[in-house]
Structures are given as structure tokens and as C-alpha cells.
Amino acid sequence: MTLPSLARYLPILDWGRRYDRARFTGDAVAAVIVTIMLIPQSLAYALLAGLPPEAGIYASIVPILLYAVFGTSRSLAVGPVAVVSLMTAAAVGEVAASGTAGYAAAALTLALMSGAMLLALGLLRMGFLANFLSHPVIAGFIAASGILIAASQLRHVLGIEAGGHTLPEIAAGLIAHLPETNLATLALGVSATAFLFWVRKGLKPALRRIGLGPRMADIGAKTGPVLAIVATTLAVWFFDLGARGVAIVGAVPQSLPPLTLPALSPELVSQLLVPALLISVIGFVESISVAQTLAAKKRQRIDPDQELIGLGAANLGAAFSGGFPVTGGFARSVVNHDAGAETPAAGAFTALGLALAALFLTPLVHFLPKATLAATIIVAVLGLVDLSILKRAWAFSRADFAAVAVTMALTLTAGVETGVSAGVVTSILVHLYKTSRPHMAVVGRVPGTEHFRNVLRHAVETQPHVLALRVDESLYFPNARFLEDRLAAYAAEKPDLTDVVLMFPAVNEIDLSALESLEAINARLKEAGIRLHLSEVKGPVMDRLKRSHFLDEMTGEVFLSQHEAARRLAKTPPAAPEPARRSA
Amino acid sequence: MTLPSLARYLPILDWGRRYDRARFTGDAVAAVIVTIMLIPQSLAYALLAGLPPEAGIYASIVPILLYAVFGTSRSLAVGPVAVVSLMTAAAVGEVAASGTAGYAAAALTLALMSGAMLLALGLLRMGFLANFLSHPVIAGFIAASGILIAASQLRHVLGIEAGGHTLPEIAAGLIAHLPETNLATLALGVSATAFLFWVRKGLKPALRRIGLGPRMADIGAKTGPVLAIVATTLAVWFFDLGARGVAIVGAVPQSLPPLTLPALSPELVSQLLVPALLISVIGFVESISVAQTLAAKKRQRIDPDQELIGLGAANLGAAFSGGFPVTGGFARSVVNHDAGAETPAAGAFTALGLALAALFLTPLVHFLPKATLAATIIVAVLGLVDLSILKRAWAFSRADFAAVAVTMALTLTAGVETGVSAGVVTSILVHLYKTSRPHMAVVGRVPGTEHFRNVLRHAVETQPHVLALRVDESLYFPNARFLEDRLAAYAAEKPDLTDVVLMFPAVNEIDLSALESLEAINARLKEAGIRLHLSEVKGPVMDRLKRSHFLDEMTGEVFLSQHEAARRLAKTPPAAPEPARRSA
Structure with missing residues (x-):
């Protein structure tokens, strides 16, 4: 294999040879900022996926490194994201109970299968398949998923046990267990949520007023959730709220990502086939649109088929290092880009930062209340809930509106897999109907x-x-x-x-x-x-x-x-x- | 409802008012010829559907009358056809054993459901749905069905018991039971098949040589199978071949079509839902293409939505008069047209002829060997097996070839329902793939x-x-x-x-x-x-x-x-x- 053709599959050979001190500085600064932002986010998304908190950190280390080698985007940051974590919880929840070893192993299997599928699609240059997920279907799906995720996290804010994967189930669970609400948890959860909403709206102007430049104020506001984590952790420790029934993160092992082997029974694989495919496609579509948006700013090129290979490698990495399905995240990639990341090496430095955190900082999150993590998730995902797609679609064409409405209604009431599948089928049928009566x-x-x-x-x-x-x-x-x-x-x-x-x-x-x-x-x-x-x-x-x-x-x-x-x-x-x- | 709007749903109001003696003569002559042709065909298709012989005649009487009232084609002849009979056997065979009362009742249910679906599609003006069955898929499906039908009839020619709904199953059954071949049956079956092949190729020239005009020679050749029926029936009676193990039609009730009530258990209905839909669509597509071909010759207009209503009414009629699913047949419609049918009244006269046959002629078919009916079917369906579609599709585009090949392969090896469904899905995916990479x-x-x-x-x-x-x-x-x-x-x-x-x-x-x-x-x-x-x-x-x-x-x-x-x-x-x- 000659170097040019090898470089096609290993973009690192291209940018790595031109690496210099200026690029190193940009990458290192971006990595520090992203690391600080990712620690609470990783813990929160592990909670959302129904996994122990360290899984979220592990899922951010090896995948980032592998994406740095195989991916084409200069600024994409790979790791656990909200929608994919929700889909993981829905899929794995069907085959094992949360908290069991079987659950964690099934999450690894899901990452392995998703990684293998992405890799196969990339090597076969079949990235176009993702196009069958139309924009309105994705927009409707992400909005509905945001609502589902926020609803599913309310139980942590209330401090009650309740489950459910659809809106009616979640609502019924919350109502049934409402009398068991833990007031200390509720106080912490509501305060954290209110603070985080203020961070989104008010912190950036406040930072500007104290003299920070617009870019630094923006980055400062993005790392704001760390403040909520620190404050509520200190409160739990100082007032011993754990004894009052506030659910906390507890002991997290101090360790580098472990070598893990996904479960591979034929039964499990066949049960996870459809979820793995949907997670792969949704994850790829989210990731590629972030990558293309950021690349356009620098007139860089994203190769969709190579992106599949990069994300496939990242997911395979997650499967063998105690993680769960990952993809390119919007918020973290934007922060990475704005903080001055020049090359995928920024990702490698972020992985190093997270590895150090996994080794030395995990004792600090012992008293971190789960309600704070839930608040982080709620505030993050409500930003995804953009119902204007319904209005836009209605104004533009009834056909597109039908696809959005079916996707949202079924995602909320019948679950993420049914919702997104029905959306794809509806948009295909609508297209066939329209072209069946040509002008x-x-x-x-x-x-x-x-x-x-x-x-x-x-x-x-x-x-x-x-x-x-x-x-x-x-x-x-x-x-x-x-x-x-x-x-x-x-x-x-x-x-x-x-x-x-x-x-x-x-x-x-x-x-x-x-x-x-x-x-x-x-x-x-x-x-x-x-x-x-x-x-x-x-x-x-x-x-x-x-x-x-x-x-x-x-x-x-x-x-x-x-x-x-x-x-x-x-x-x-x-x-x-x-x-x-x-x-x- | 004013007369014009009523006339839209009742085409009989249009042609009925202009009916005169000249039209009556044309219709009556066509009816006699079609009746003679339909008697053996009806018995044969009942055999193919796994039903008693009289069901075939009943299925031709009331449906023809109802189509005459609601249909728009002036020459279409409705009744049992080969492909729909095969699909009936495949669908009903899944829910009941052939020869039981439950089997006949399920066939009525299938006709009822198919009729209701066709009627609903027609009233909702959704005839365009049939377009999703592309030409190559239909051509591939009909060719593969013809092979399946011919293979399934070989057991009657050999005089053995063997079943199966796919080519491998049928072949295995034939091989396993080959030693039980009944030589008298084989002799009758092979003679009848050879004779009927000669009728297709050689009878028309022979009739021309004895001085018949081209149109009469053509019609004479189409009624040729009656000769095979008469000769083999006489042979069985004269040589008492029934005692030598030749399977015969046996006692057929002398009766007008009975009033029957289809079984309607929720379980049965849900099991027959998909087969009924496929039978409706395939039947409609076959029928409309015959109707349009014949109408074009006289610059007449076929309304596809009204055709759905006509076929729907015909199938409902079949369900309540001891029949099974019906549609417009190619051979009989062409004979009807060529014999001079002027209006749908020709169909009504054919129904009258068949009713007389059901009342008075059924004792004559007591000694008719099933091998002759099988020979009739084999010769008729081998005319449907047009493998040139594979060559045409390959030459025209690989995409169309893929759809034909998938349809044929799966129809032969996995059954009619899987085959036609896979064909539809393949043609949609191929279209999406092509348009996903536009020029x-x-x-x-x-x-x-x-x-x-x-x-x-x-x-x-x-x-x-x-x-x-x-x-x-x-x-x-x-x-x-x-x-x-x-x-x-x-x-x-x-x-x-x-x-x-x-x-x-x-x-x-x-x-x-x-x-x-x-x-x-x-x-x-x-x-x-x-x-x-x-x-x-x-x-x-x-x-x-x-x-x-x-x-x-x-x-x-x-x-x-x-x-x-x-x-x-x-x-x-x-x-x-x-x-x-x-x-x-």
C-alpha cells in the first residue's frame, strides 16, 4: 500500500507530518477546557444510559484517541451524547436489568456492534444510507428524544424510583411514586437546575461585564456546570445529606479504562441488531452534521465514508475499554473548535486529561448528588427541544409535516426505535406518493x-x-x-x-x-x-x-x-x- | 344523488340505456363461447386452489354479474385465475387443511377481505397504490408463479400425493412419492398435456385449413380443452379407470351457487390480512392491464378507481356464494372481446350459462380425471412463464434486473407472499439508491x-x-x-x-x-x-x-x-x- 492510499484511511498521516509548536499550543489549550467540561457531562450521560459513572469517563478516553487517528474532522470531539445514551438505555433495558453485570456487558456489545456496522458501512463506502433519515425526521426525533430524556431525569430530581421508556410510562411512574419525593434531593435538584438555566442565559453576559472577551466568556459559560457540581457536592458532604436519603454517585474506582470483553451470545446479538443499526445511523448523522458545520468555517473537507470509519473505530474502542456507544457531540465539538483546537491532537490531549481525572479525581465526586447530574442533563437536552420544526414543516409542505408528526408522536409514545423507524418509512411513503402523481x-x-x-x-x-x-x-x-x-x-x-x-x-x-x-x-x-x-x-x-x-x-x-x-x-x-x- | 353522480358508481346506467338488439346478439354469441371455455377452467382453478370443483363454477357466476353492474370494462371476464388461485392455496393452506370445511370457509373469508379492501381502495380513490408493484416485479412474480403452479400440478399428472408451496418443497415431495406413480393416471395426464400443447400450436392452423375464418379458428382453438375433457372423461368411464386408482372429480352437487357465510374470527382475519392485501393488489394489477389493453382497441376509457369497486363487489359476491378470490382473467377476457362482446351484459349471459351448467351438467364431469384438469392448468400457466423479462431487465438496467431477480428467486424458494413483498421493497430501495446519487x-x-x-x-x-x-x-x-x-x-x-x-x-x-x-x-x-x-x-x-x-x-x-x-x-x-x- 502506497502512502497516499494509506493516508486515505489514516488522515493522521496527513496532518501529523505538519504538526508544529503553534498547533500544539492551540490544541493543548482547547484540551484543558474540553476536559473540564467533559467530566460532569460524561458522568451525567452514564447515568442517563443506566451505567455506573466511570463508564462515562471511560467512554470518552479510548474513543477520542481512535477518532484522532481515523477521523477527518479537525475539531469533532467524540464521546457519550444525550440521544445515543437514551437509545442505549432503551435498547439495553430490553435485555438486562440496570445495575447488573449483564447490563454493562450488553452496553459493550451494543458499542461493538455499532462500531462494526459503522466500520463496514465506511469500508463499503455506503455512507449515503444515512441520507434516508430525512432532516425533518431527525429534527422531530431529536426534539422528542429531548423531551423523553428530560422527563426520565425528573425522578432523580425528585429522589424517587421510577422507570419507563415512553412518555406515558414515565408520567405514570412519576405520579405513582410522587409521595415518596425526597425533599433534600428536590431542593438540591431544583437549585442546580435553576442555576444551570441561569448559566445558559445569564453567565455569559455576566462574564462579559467583568471584562472577559466574547470568546472566553462563551467558553466560561460552557464550563459553568462544573460550578454546580462543586457547590452541590460540597453541600452534600458538609450537611451529610447522604444520610437524609440524597442519592449520590458514591465510590468510583480510581483506574485507567479497563480492558473489557463484550458479551457475544447469538441471542443477545440478534436482539441488539436493530437498536445497534439505529444508534449507528443516528449517531453518524448527528456527528457528520456537526463536523461539516465546523469544517466549513475553515474550508476544510469532511469525507463521510472516512467519518464512518473514524466513528466505527471509536465505538470499537469503547466496547473494549468499559464504555458504551459514542458519537461526535455538538456542544463539546463547538467548545473544542472555539477554544482553538487545530488538529485531532486536541482530542488526544483531552483523552490524556480525562485519563488523569479517572486516576486521581474520582474520589472528589463521591458526594456528588445524582440530582445535579440529572439537572445537567435536563438543561442540556431542553436546548435540543426545538418544536419550531413542526411549524416550519407545516408551512413548507404537508408531506414533510406528516413525517415530523409521525416521528415525534411515536418516539414519545412508543419509544425511540419505533419512532425513528416509523419516521423513515413515512418519509419514503410520502415521497413515493408525491412522485406517483407527477405534474x-x-x-x-x-x-x-x-x-x-x-x-x-x-x-x-x-x-x-x-x-x-x-x-x-x-x-x-x-x-x-x-x-x-x-x-x-x-x-x-x-x-x-x-x-x-x-x-x-x-x-x-x-x-x-x-x-x-x-x-x-x-x-x-x-x-x-x-x-x-x-x-x-x-x-x-x-x-x-x-x-x-x-x-x-x-x-x-x-x-x-x-x-x-x-x-x-x-x-x-x-x-x-x-x-x-x-x-x- | 343525481343521475350523473350515480352513474359514476354504476356504469350500467350508462350502457344499459343504449342497449339494443345488435348489441344483444354480439353479447349472446360471446357468452356461449366463453361459457364453454370457462367450465373446464373453473374446475381446474378450484383444484389449484385446493377447493372442491363446484367452487370454481360458483366463483364464476355471482362475481361476473356484480362486475357487469359496477365495472367499467366492456369486455373483462371476471372469475378464478391461475395466480390468484395459487395465492389462495398458499394463504388458506397456512390456516386450515385442504378438503376440510374450515379450508373452504377460510377461502370465503379471503374473498370477503379482499373484496372489502378493493372496495375501500376504490371508494377512497387510492388505486395508485397498485403502482408500487413495478412492471418488472409483476413480470418476475407471474413467471415464477407459473413455474410454481406447473410444478404443483405434476403430482396430479403422476397420480401421487405430495404437497409443498415452494419449489424445493414441491420437488422433494415429488421425488419422495415418485415410486407411487399411477401408470393409468400418467398415461391420461401425459396424453392430455401433449394434446393441449398441440391445441395451442396446431389446432388454429388446422381449423384454418378446414375453412374457418381467422377469428373463428382462434376462438375454436381456445375452446379446444373441452375436447380433452370429453375424451379423457369417456376413457375413464369406458375403461373404468377409477377402479385402477385414477383420481376423478367425482360427485359434484347439482345446484345454483349456495348462500355462504365466511368465517370471521379475529384470529383468522389477522392471519389472512397480508395475503388478502397481496391478492387484492396482484389481482387488481392483472385485471386493469387486461382491461386497458382491450379498451384501447375501441378507444374506451377504464377508470382505475371504479375498477377497484367492480372487482371489490365481485369478490364480495364470491364470498357469499361459495366461491373464492377472483379477478379479471386474461385468456377469457380476450376470448370474450374477440367473440364480439359489446357490453358487460355478455358477462351476465355467461353467468346464466354457467348457472345452467351448475344445475344440469355437473353429473357429466363425475368421471373427469383430475390429471386432465392438471394438464389444462400446466399448459395454461406455462404460457405465463416468460423468462425474457430477465434478459430485458439486464439489458435495460441493473437496478430493474435486481428487482426481477429478487422477486423470482424468493417467489420460487420462499413462497408467493415473500416473493412479491421482497420485490416491492427491492424496487423501492433501488429507486432511492439511484436518486440518492443524482447526476x-x-x-x-x-x-x-x-x-x-x-x-x-x-x-x-x-x-x-x-x-x-x-x-x-x-x-x-x-x-x-x-x-x-x-x-x-x-x-x-x-x-x-x-x-x-x-x-x-x-x-x-x-x-x-x-x-x-x-x-x-x-x-x-x-x-x-x-x-x-x-x-x-x-x-x-x-x-x-x-x-x-x-x-x-x-x-x-x-x-x-x-x-x-x-x-x-x-x-x-x-x-x-x-x-x-x-x-x-
Whole structure:
């Protein structure tokens, strides 16, 4: 393998050779800031995924390192994120009880399967598959997931035991256990939530007022959650709130990420197949849109297929080092980018920082109340809940609205997997429905020009014995018969018809169904004594038609332009007899 | 309800008022010929469906009458057909054993459900749903079904007991029971098959030679199977072959169609839901293509939604009169048409003929060997096995070939329902894949003209700071991100770029995903200091874009033509200072 082709799969060979002191400084500063931000976030997302807190830190170390080697984005920060953690909890919760060794092992299996799928899709260059998740479906899914996540964390703020993976289940659990609310937990949880909401809105202006530059104020506000962690941990320790029933993080092992082996029973693998696929696709789509947004700012290029390989490697890393499924996170990547990360080495330095934290700082979070972590999650995910997509979609088209509404309704009431699958199916069906009734216009000549326009919108000239029909859609199986029906109707209505011209400037493709429909149309029109012509056929469509016998069988001609068709099909006045002309 | 609107749902009100003696004669002659042809066919398809022989005749009487009232085709003949009978056997065989009362009741239920679905689709005007069954999928399915049907009938020709719904099962059954072959049955079966093949190829020329006109010779050849029936029945009676183990039709009740009530347990209904839907769709698609082919010859109009109502009524009729699922048959409809049927009254007269046969002729088929019926089926369905679709599809496009191959392979090896469902899914996935990577061309100006063509195919002029990209596909979710990736790549490659023009003459539609991609492209190009323009946007697409804020946010302009875009974006030479010009 030559170096250029190796560099395609190992982007590190490209940027690594140009690494220098200036880049090192930028990367190191970004790494310190991201590390401080990631410690509470990692603990919180582990809680959301139903795993012990250290799993969140482990899931941030090895995956970041592997992404630094294989990924193409200069600023993407990989690790646990809210939506993927929720999906992990939903999937693993189906096969094992939270808190058991089987649960943690199944989370590793999920990361392994997701990593393998991403890697396979990347090596097969099948990143386009992620496109079947349309923007409205993703937006609806993420908004609904945010609501689900926030609702699921309320139990930690209230200090009660309640479960559920859908909104009705969660609401029923909360209502049933509401009398058991722990007031000390509630006080801590509500204070932390209120403080964090203020951090989002008010800390940045406050930091600006005390003289920080806009970029530093922004970064300062992003690391604000650390303040809530420190304050509530101290409160629990000082007032001994653990004894009053406040749930705390407790003992966290002081260790580097352990080498772990995912469970691989055939039964488990088959149960996790669909969830792993959905997690892979959702994670990839989230990650690539963050990466592309940040890359565009520096005119850098993201290779979607190589990104699949990078994320695949990161997830395989998580599977063998005590983590769970990971992907590129929005908030952390933006902080990384804004703090001046120049290369993926920033990620490697962040991994180093987190490894040091895992070794030396874990005793400090012993008294950290789970309510604070829940508050961190609630405030973070409510930022994801953007219901304006419903309004936007409604205004733009009913079809897109249907896809969003189905995705949101089913995600909330039937769970994340059903929701996102139903969204994909709805958007495909809606597309097929729309293209199954293509826009077609009978056209006539705009007087004095060579232009042909819709007879219903313009005052145009038509010939009674010629029907010129412009087809505004590719012809393929869902709409092939529609054209047959329409032409059969026209032929039955117009007794004088002798020629039909199909105008194809907007027909980008013709499949075999459409070809056979055209053949049937040709044969039926022939039976009725009507000739079939085509005009303005595109190159690729013409190439395709030439691969069949249709053009030989067609009763009429293919005209380069509709103008030419109209001119040639005009009823020629009876020519003077040839001999007579010759003798003249 | 006024008469015109009532006439829409009751086409009989239209043709019934113009009925006269000439039409009556044409209809009556056609009815006699079709009746003679239908008697053996009805018995044979009942055998194929696993039902008693009289069910085939009953299934031809009431359905024909109801179709005559509600259908729009003047020549379609409704009744049991080969593929639908096979699908009935496969579906009902899953829920009951052949020959039991439960089996016959389940067949009635299937007809009822299929009728209700067709009626509902017709009343909701959702006939377009049938279009999702692409031509190649139907062709592949019918060819594979023909092979399956012929294979399943071999056991009757051999006189052995063997079952199976897939080719491997059927082959295994035949091989296992081959030693039990009944030689008398085999002799009858092989003779009948050979005779019927000769009828297809040789009888028509023979009839022409004895002086019949071409149309009568054709019709005579179609009624040829009656000769095989008469001869083998006489042979069984005369040589008492029943005692030698030749399976015969036996006692058939002499009766008009009985009033029957389909079984309606929730369990049965849910088990038959998918089969009923597939039977409805396949039956409708077969029927409508026959009806349209025949209608075109007389410039008549077929209304697909009204056809659904007609077929729905026919199936409901079958359910309550001892039948099983029916649809419009190809062979009988062609005979009906060619024999001179003028109106649906021909169908009513055929029903009368079959009712008389059910009352008076059934004792005559007592000694009819099942091997002859099997031979009738084999010869009829082998005419359906047209493997040329594989060759055609391969030559035309690999995508269509994939759909045909998947449909045929799975129909043969996993059964009719799996086969046709997999075919539909494959054709949808193939379409999504194709449109997910749309053709795009960087264009430049053909020197001296206003035409812009692909830079790779033509010697054209380009401007180094302008990228003009023609998009040859509607923009929607499967390809939205593809455009983002391509533009990001161009922007990264071309450092001098200041303007991107997307040329949209072939963009027939833009969905919300594509709109958001355009917004992301606009925002990212803006970050990189590049303006985004559009040119040659179609009316409906422009209307759609105006429903969003995109046009306000777009950094560039919308140009009516690419020529105008190029002219306006050309680097204008520095203008002479205004004051200087004024003073000149």
C-alpha cells in the first residue's frame, strides 16, 4: 500500500507530518477546557444510559484517541451524547436489568456492534444510507428524544424510583411514586437546575461585564456546570445529606479504562441488531452534521465514508475499554473548535486529561448528588427541544409535516426505535406518493415564439390533432401507470387526435416499468390510429431508451425540440402533384 | 344523488340505456363461447386452489354479474385465475387443511377481505397504490408463479400425493412419492398435456385449413380443452379407470351457487390480512392491464378507481356464494372481446350459462380425471412463464434486473407472499439508491451561444471564480446531503471561488430536507466568503421556496437563466469614476 492510499484511511498521516509548536499550543489549550467540561457531562450521560459513572469517563478516553487517528474532522470531539445514551438505555433495558453485570456487558456489545456496522458501512463506502433519515425526521426525533430524556431525569430530581421508556410510562411512574419525593434531593435538584438555566442565559453576559472577551466568556459559560457540581457536592458532604436519603454517585474506582470483553451470545446479538443499526445511523448523522458545520468555517473537507470509519473505530474502542456507544457531540465539538483546537491532537490531549481525572479525581465526586447530574442533563437536552420544526414543516409542505408528526408522536409514545423507524418509512411513503402523481401539463406555443407553455396558465396556440404533454417528473414505477391512464383519457376525449408528443425536458430517469408503460401507450395509441412522439429527451434518458427496442417500435419520431415537433406535425397543405411541378 | 353522480358508481346506467338488439346478439354469441371455455377452467382453478370443483363454477357466476353492474370494462371476464388461485392455496393452506370445511370457509373469508379492501381502495380513490408493484416485479412474480403452479400440478399428472408451496418443497415431495406413480393416471395426464400443447400450436392452423375464418379458428382453438375433457372423461368411464386408482372429480352437487357465510374470527382475519392485501393488489394489477389493453382497441376509457369497486363487489359476491378470490382473467377476457362482446351484459349471459351448467351438467364431469384438469392448468400457466423479462431487465438496467431477480428467486424458494413483498421493497430501495446519487454537471458556456453544457463533454468557457453546477434530479432527503458533500468538496478545492450558481431546470421538487441542506450550504459558503445563487428555477419549486425564509437568507440571487447569471457575475472592469464621467 502506497502512502497516499494509506493516508486515505489514516488522515493522521496527513496532518501529523505538519504538526508544529503553534498547533500544539492551540490544541493543548482547547484540551484543558474540553476536559473540564467533559467530566460532569460524561458522568451525567452514564447515568442517563443506566451505567455506573466511570463508564462515562471511560467512554470518552479510548474513543477520542481512535477518532484522532481515523477521523477527518479537525475539531469533532467524540464521546457519550444525550440521544445515543437514551437509545442505549432503551435498547439495553430490553435485555438486562440496570445495575447488573449483564447490563454493562450488553452496553459493550451494543458499542461493538455499532462500531462494526459503522466500520463496514465506511469500508463499503455506503455512507449515503444515512441520507434516508430525512432532516425533518431527525429534527422531530431529536426534539422528542429531548423531551423523553428530560422527563426520565425528573425522578432523580425528585429522589424517587421510577422507570419507563415512553412518555406515558414515565408520567405514570412519576405520579405513582410522587409521595415518596425526597425533599433534600428536590431542593438540591431544583437549585442546580435553576442555576444551570441561569448559566445558559445569564453567565455569559455576566462574564462579559467583568471584562472577559466574547470568546472566553462563551467558553466560561460552557464550563459553568462544573460550578454546580462543586457547590452541590460540597453541600452534600458538609450537611451529610447522604444520610437524609440524597442519592449520590458514591465510590468510583480510581483506574485507567479497563480492558473489557463484550458479551457475544447469538441471542443477545440478534436482539441488539436493530437498536445497534439505529444508534449507528443516528449517531453518524448527528456527528457528520456537526463536523461539516465546523469544517466549513475553515474550508476544510469532511469525507463521510472516512467519518464512518473514524466513528466505527471509536465505538470499537469503547466496547473494549468499559464504555458504551459514542458519537461526535455538538456542544463539546463547538467548545473544542472555539477554544482553538487545530488538529485531532486536541482530542488526544483531552483523552490524556480525562485519563488523569479517572486516576486521581474520582474520589472528589463521591458526594456528588445524582440530582445535579440529572439537572445537567435536563438543561442540556431542553436546548435540543426545538418544536419550531413542526411549524416550519407545516408551512413548507404537508408531506414533510406528516413525517415530523409521525416521528415525534411515536418516539414519545412508543419509544425511540419505533419512532425513528416509523419516521423513515413515512418519509419514503410520502415521497413515493408525491412522485406517483407527477405534474403534467398540456402545452401550446406562445404566439410568435418558440416557447411552449401550459395551456391552463398561458394564452397559447394548439393544434387540434396534436396533443403535446410535458411530463414534470422522472418516469418510474409509481407513476408509470398514471401516464397510461392520463393518455388513455385524452385519447378517449379527443376524437380528432392523430399525434401525441410527450415532452421530456424534466424527465431525469426512465426505469423498466416506465419503458413498458411507454410501450403499452405506443401500442394502444397505434390501435387507435394515433402516433406517439417524444421531444426534448435528455442525453442519459436517450442512452437508456436506446438499450431497448422502444425507439424502433415507436410509431412517431424523437424531436430535438417541441418547436420542431409542432412545425413538422403541422398539417402540410396538399402538395402539388410532383409531375405537374416538374413540368412547370 | 343525481343521475350523473350515480352513474359514476354504476356504469350500467350508462350502457344499459343504449342497449339494443345488435348489441344483444354480439353479447349472446360471446357468452356461449366463453361459457364453454370457462367450465373446464373453473374446475381446474378450484383444484389449484385446493377447493372442491363446484367452487370454481360458483366463483364464476355471482362475481361476473356484480362486475357487469359496477365495472367499467366492456369486455373483462371476471372469475378464478391461475395466480390468484395459487395465492389462495398458499394463504388458506397456512390456516386450515385442504378438503376440510374450515379450508373452504377460510377461502370465503379471503374473498370477503379482499373484496372489502378493493372496495375501500376504490371508494377512497387510492388505486395508485397498485403502482408500487413495478412492471418488472409483476413480470418476475407471474413467471415464477407459473413455474410454481406447473410444478404443483405434476403430482396430479403422476397420480401421487405430495404437497409443498415452494419449489424445493414441491420437488422433494415429488421425488419422495415418485415410486407411487399411477401408470393409468400418467398415461391420461401425459396424453392430455401433449394434446393441449398441440391445441395451442396446431389446432388454429388446422381449423384454418378446414375453412374457418381467422377469428373463428382462434376462438375454436381456445375452446379446444373441452375436447380433452370429453375424451379423457369417456376413457375413464369406458375403461373404468377409477377402479385402477385414477383420481376423478367425482360427485359434484347439482345446484345454483349456495348462500355462504365466511368465517370471521379475529384470529383468522389477522392471519389472512397480508395475503388478502397481496391478492387484492396482484389481482387488481392483472385485471386493469387486461382491461386497458382491450379498451384501447375501441378507444374506451377504464377508470382505475371504479375498477377497484367492480372487482371489490365481485369478490364480495364470491364470498357469499361459495366461491373464492377472483379477478379479471386474461385468456377469457380476450376470448370474450374477440367473440364480439359489446357490453358487460355478455358477462351476465355467461353467468346464466354457467348457472345452467351448475344445475344440469355437473353429473357429466363425475368421471373427469383430475390429471386432465392438471394438464389444462400446466399448459395454461406455462404460457405465463416468460423468462425474457430477465434478459430485458439486464439489458435495460441493473437496478430493474435486481428487482426481477429478487422477486423470482424468493417467489420460487420462499413462497408467493415473500416473493412479491421482497420485490416491492427491492424496487423501492433501488429507486432511492439511484436518486440518492443524482447526476450533477459543472457547466460552462458553449462559445458564442447562450447555451451552458457539461464541461466534461463539451469545449466550453468557464469563469475561474464562478462554479455553475447543474443538478439533474429533484432534491429530496436521500440526495440532500450528497449536494452538501459535493459543494463542500468544490469549495475546498477551489481557493479563488467567490460565487456558486446552482442550475435547477430539472429539479421538479424540493422537500424540507433539501431546503435545509440548501440553507446549510448557503451558511457554510457564507462562512467561506462564497455567495450562493440559483438559476432556471421552475415555477412550482419557486412557489415552494417562497414558503420558507431561504430566499431572504440566500447570499446571492435567483437568475431566470444561466446566461443571465454568467453575464451578471462576470468580473466587471473597474468603472471609470462617476464624477469624471459626468464632467465628460
